[in-house]
Amino acid sequence: MRLKPLVPETDDRAQINQIIFDELCLGEFSERSRQYYLQVIERLAAQGAQGVIFGCTEIGLLVPEAQSALSVFDTAAIHAADAVEFMLS
Template structure:
């Protein structure tokens, strides 16, 4: 288990070099989205998670879930807030309001839900304030790990 979305960029290396079961955060998230019957969701996270294929591609290939991401300027600001504020323990109303606006824009583009694809986003944006159903990868991944440990088989 690797408790960060962005570092799943190297998950394939870990999986290839370790004989222990690996619980991929995108798989846990994909299963949660599929259980809700959704097929098109927004993805918020670091620039790497939003722009590179290691997360989005896995959701598409393994779960037939299309992800949409904010425009380039918004991706840059989301990334800046994550590293300059959230990772430093700073949570401002201005950033919260900005994230909520982005979520509303993505809903207008057809997103049926939103993935909080950075473990800190859920600390900034309460699920109750989102215009879309929220998939908080931190909680989803942790629940998947508990299920795995209690059942001694990989989650499905």
Template sequence: MKYQEIINALVQNGAQGIVLGCTEIPMLIRQDDVEVSVFDTTAIHATAAIKKH
């Protein structure tokens, strides 16, 4: 998959984590798909909103 190729290239260039900053990307990439930590901004924002209320 192209997203995995891109992430792997970023990791080879020093990336220590990947921000999944679009609502559709977490449907394509899961933590199990790559060796580096991924951060799903949709889930992060939803969790923060629930904690706030």
């Protein structure tokens, strides 16, 4: 099976970055931003995406996996799980 990465549209990417740097990095998590992210995820799902990578560690704090229309790969959770596994081995 071959993976085909999909990325949000240019305007969505700009808004995503604005939310990350102007809100999430400052510890601000608004419902407006949560809904925006969920809409972007839904648009990607409509294009055929089967999963979404939360490449910024704060995104998982804004958008709970249970609210996503797609499978979530939360890099913060992945790194934490691997760190625990490493420390326990």
